[in-house]
Amino acid sequence: MSKILVIAEHDGSRLSQATARCVTCASQVEGADITVAVFAADPAAVAAQAAALAGVASVVTVAAAHNAHPLAAVLAPQVVKLAAGYTHVFGASTSFGKDLMPRVAALLGVAQISDAMAVEGAYRFKRPTYAGNAIVTLEAPADRILVATVRTASFEAAAGGGSATIRAASIDAALPGHTRFVSISAQATTDRPELTSAAKVVSGGRALASKENFELIFSLAGKIGAAVGASRAAVDAGYASNELQVGQTGKIIAPELYIAVGISGAIQHLTGIKDAKTIVAINKDPEAPIFEVADFGLVADLFQAVPEMQKALG
Amino acid sequence: MRKILVGIKRVVDYNVRVRVKPDGSGVVTDGVKMSVNPFDEIALEEALRIRERGEAAEVVAVGIGPDEAQQQLRTALAMGADRAILVKTDAALEPLGAAKAFLAVIARENPDLVIVGKQAIDDDAAQTGPMIAALWERPQATFASKVEIKGATALVTREVDAGLETIEVDLPAVISADLRLNEPRYVKLPDIMKAKKKPLDVIELAALGVSAEATLKCVLVEPPKPRAKGIMVKDVAELIDALQKRGLV
Ligand SMILES: Cc1cc2nc3c(=O)[nH]c(=O)nc-3n(C[C@H](O)[C@H](O)[C@H](O)COP(=O)(O)OP(=O)(O)OC[C@H]3O[C@@H](n4cnc5c(N)ncnc54)[C@H](O)[C@@H]3O)c2cc1C
Ligand SMILES: Nc1ncnc2c1ncn2[C@@H]1O[C@H](COP(=O)(O)O)[C@@H](O)[C@H]1O
Numbered sequence: 166m167s168k169i170l171v172i173a174e175h176d177g178s179r180l181s182q183a184t185a186r187c188v189t190c191a192s193q194v195e196g197a198d199i200t201v202a203v204f205a206a207d208p209a210a211v212a213a214q215a216a217a218l219a220g221v222a223s224v225v226t227v228a229a230a231h232n233a234h235p236l237a238a239v240l241a242p243q244v245v246k247l248a249a250g251y252t253h254v255f256g257a258s259t260s261f262g263k264d265l266m267p268r269v270a271a272l273l274g275v276a277q278i279s280d281a282m283a284v285e286g287a288y289r290f291k292r293p294t295y296a297g298n299a300i301v302t303l304e305a306p307a308d309r310i311l312v313a314t315v316r317t318a319s320f321e322a323a324a325g326g327g328s329a330t331i332r333a334a335s336i337d338a339a340l341p342g343h344t345r346f347v348s349i350s351a352q353a354t355t356d357r358p359e360l361t362s363a364a365k366v367v368s369g370g371r372a373l374a375s376k377e378n379f380e381l382i383f384s385l386a387g388k389i390g391a392a393v394g395a396s397r398a399a400v401d402a403g404y405a406s407n408e409l410q411v412g413q414t415g416k417i418i419a420p421e422l423y424i425a426v427g428i429s430g431a432i433q434h435l436t437g438i439k440d441a442k443t444i445v446a447i448n449k450d451p452e453a454p455i456f457e458v459a460d461f462g463l464v465a466d467l468f469q470a471v472p473e474m475q476k477a478l479g
Numbered sequence: 480m481r482k483i484l485v486g487i488k489r490v491v492d493y494n495v496r497v498r499v500k501p502d503g504s505g506v507v508t509d510g511v512k513m514s515v516n517p518f519d520e521i522a523l524e525e526a527l528r529i530r531e532r533g534e535a536a537e538v539v540a541v542g543i544g545p546d547e548a549q550q551q552l553r554t555a556l557a558m559g560a561d562r563a564i565l566v567k568t569d570a571a572l573e574p575l576g577a578a579k580a581f582l583a584v585i586a587r588e589n590p591d592l593v594i595v596g597k598q599a600i601d602d603d604a605a606q607t608g609p610m611i612a613a614l615w616e617r618p619q620a621t622f623a624s625k626v627e628i629k630g631a632t633a634l635v636t637r638e639v640d641a642g643l644e645t646i647e648v649d650l651p652a653v654i655s656a657d658l659r660l661n662e663p664r665y666v667k668l669p670d671i672m673k674a675k676k677k678p679l680d681v682i683e684l685a686a687l688g689v690s691a692e693a694t695l696k697c698v699l700v701e702p703p704k705p706r707a708k709g710i711m712v713k714d715v716a717e718l719i720d721a722l723q724k725r726g727l728v
Contacts, residue, residue: 176641236646237609238618260639264621267574267606271613276573276694279604289698294603295497299506302698309694343649344618347634351642361640365727389728397658407624407659408642413603414658416640422727432496439703443727445718460709463718473715478728 166196167287169253172244173203173215174261177233180214182362183257185322190315191255192220192323193284200225201329202247204240206233216329224331234346235261241268242338248273248310252287258314258417259361270312277312278303282319292316296413297436317361318419318440360409363392365422366441368411371398372427372448372467379404381471382426388478394418396428412437427467430455447471480535480591480628480650483526484584487540487555487563488516489548490601499702506700515551518596520558520663522656525626526594527559527664534628537561539588543580545569549679556674557666563677564588568684570691574602578610583687585615590651592633597622597655608655618648621655 169191174181184201191199200223201215208226215224225247231239244265248254254269256262258280270277283291288305290313305311360366367389369382379399386393395405397412411418413433419440426447428434435458438444446459449466456462463470491497492512499506515523526538540555540563542548552563566580585593593615598605612619620626620635624643627634628650637644638657684691712718722728 237621238612241613260622260637263605264609264619264639267609268613268619270606271575271578271610274575276575277604277606278695279602279606293703294700295491295506295601296603297703298497299499300701300703302701304696304698306694341616341618343652344620345647347645347647349639349642349644401659406642407638408640413600414597422722433493439706443722443725444706444709445722456709456711458706458709460707461718461721462709462711463715464711465715470715474719477715477719 166198167194167253168251169194169197169199169255170248170251171199171201172254172256172262172265173201173211174257174259175203175205175211177205178210180211181257181259182322183259183317184215185218186317186320187255187257187315188218188220188323189320190281190284191253194253194287198222202227202244204232204235204243206230212331216331217325217327219324219327221323221327221329223329226331226333227336228333231340235265236344236346237265237268238344239340240265241272242340243336244269245272246336246338247334251310253311253313256314258316262314266312266314273310273312275309275312276305277314278305279314280316281313282316293436296432297439298432316417318417322362357386358390358392360392360394361416361418363420365389365391366394366418366420367391367424367426368394368396368428369399369405369426370396370428371402373399373404376404381467385424385471385475388475391422391424396434425455426471428455429453430458482537482539482588482590483529483535483592483594484539484541484588484590485519485523485526485555485560486581486593486595486607487519487523487542487551488596488599489513489542489544489551490516490599493517493600499700503699503701513547513550515554516596516599518598518656518658521658521660522594522596523555523558523560524661524663525656528661529626529628535592539564539590541566541581541584543568543572543577543684552679553674554666556677556679557670558664561677563679565679565681566684566687567681568691571693572691573693573695574604574606575610576689576691577607578614579689580684580687581607581611582614583689592650593653595653595655597657608653612653615653618652619655620646620648620652622657623654624657624659626654626660
């Protein structure tokens with residue numbers, strides 16, 4: 166049997182969908198017995214959401230004021246204590262998981278499998294390297310705890326309807342005071358869907374040429390209920406904010422529909438969208454590499470095509 | 480502060496279209512252009528700016544890899560690093576092994592700050608920074624997009640999924656550089672000449688007491704599944720029609 170500890174990601178009140186995807190990955194490990202760990206100042210609400218995920222057997226909460234904001238240096242020693250007796254520790258491959266899990270792995274003295282994208286066995290996983298251009302199958306030793314981050318775009322979110330037991334744990338670990346949370350400036354929450362979990366995404370690239378023009382992307386996205394993404398060039402130029410970046414160093418997404426507007430299709434961008442079910446590319450250059458991965462390609466000037474699409478969609 | 484260590488990894492250049500070997504044993508690297516990992520150039524640039532502001536005395540570039548990795552360390556010296564250290568090994572180290580090698584160098588050098596890239600674009604692991612910090616029992620500030628040194632602490636802005644987070648860490652600490660931290664400088668020809676005279680020490684990995692053994696077994700390397708060939712539509716009407724047929728709009 167595999168006893169898998171999944172580290173919950175949340176904002177204090179809402180469990181991240183990334184965790185639900187992580188649970189799906191864990192449930193594909195044969196004989197998985199899944200526990201979700203919630204570290205928070207007040208974990209009750211998040212724990213209830215975790216307990217409702219199908220496939221989760223139990224939820225363990227660690228309530229402490231020092232867990233109000235996730236700091237890897239503070240969380241890692243607690244995760245290590247909690248992980249005793251487990252065969253696997255999973256976290257999502259998000260900025261939260263990428264920060265925390267390698268610190269956990271190093272404290273446990275084991276290698277980490279980053280971005281697990283397919284489960285081939287309890288200790289055998291596939292992961293992407295070279296911006297997704299080489300897929301590696303790795304086997305970890307079965308006599309040690311396995312630490313992995315999960316590539317969320319590769320797994321559906323676990324369904325609801327579960328009723329796991331919830332228990333509180335108190336952890337006695339020496340915690341450092343050398344790392345302190347100061348502030349977070351999150352984008353104002355909007356009614357737009359969230360980029361990593363959205364069924365549809367419209368992204369804009371350098372071709373938008375200004376922050377004002379980038380509104381075209383927001384308005385097309387609004388029309389079809391899509392989230393908004395951006396290429397690195399668009400982010401660097403200040404047309405879109407950094408958390409909208411899609412790609413190797415931005416977000417890896419797998420929506421039903423991805424519309425790339427004025428994006429050339431650099432390898433680093435494509436690696437973020439390869440798992441989208443349908444890719445649409447609008448670009449005025451017929452040689453743009455984005456067309457090599459597009460299901461539907463339209464050679465056109467975006468400043469004509471996008472307003473035309475909006476009109477056609479009523 | 481006295482000293483900053485910067486990780487400089489030799490990787491396949493980011494413009495190369497990487498190909499998988501037919502026998503599934505790895506990717507083709509023979510005759511392929513190698514460069515400094517892009518995030519490491521950013522890490523180095525940040526270290527140089529801190530030194531140029533008078534907030535650090537020395538910047539040391541550290542590479543772990545084969546003899547050829549000296550080329551990338553020379554590039555780092557040409558950019559402005561004061562000296563370089565190559566921890567020599569022909570084995571492809573896992574991030575935990577690399578972190579242990581860094582730790583051994585840290586024990587010798589006693590830096591106040593270690594800056595690495597947020598990820599190496601070959602293994603895309605994004606592990607080494609946090610692992611160094613864990614083994615060193617020091618703070619980590621990953622995905623940095625802004626670094627301010629304030630005496631014995633650093634204020635670091637991090638690019639996280641929700642937006643921008645600021646944390647304060649006591650020095651010494653480990654920082655990992657994100658893309659928007661800075662724009663690395665170009666190397667000028669006279670600097671390349673000067674770099675040839677800068678010290679570059681070579682230490683065998685074994686001499687640091689670090690094992691090169693991998694714990695994860697690489698079973699297979701394969702190319703990604705290709706996407707089905709798409710179609711070109713002639714206009715917006717045809718595009719909308721196709722999307723409506725798939726029930727997408
Ligand atoms: C280490 C590293 C990591 C990176 N990570 C990422 C990442 O995570 N995500 C990412 O996106 N990039 C990333 N990049 C950058 C990447 O290499 C490209 O530079 C970037 O994706 C280009 O953005 P773009 O397609 O918007 O711009 P360009 O490449 O400049 O493309 C603009 C496109 O718009 C088209 N166009 C121009 N005008 C119009 C018009 N009026 N109508 C229609 N089309 C028009 C042009 O034909 C062109 O194809 C990374 C690079 C490095 C080195
Ligand atoms: N072999 C190495 N030599 C020098 N620096 C390295 C090496 N391996 C990792 N690093 C540093 O650690 C960062 C993250 O690497 P990784 O964890 O492999 O994604 C890199 O950007 C480098 O700064």
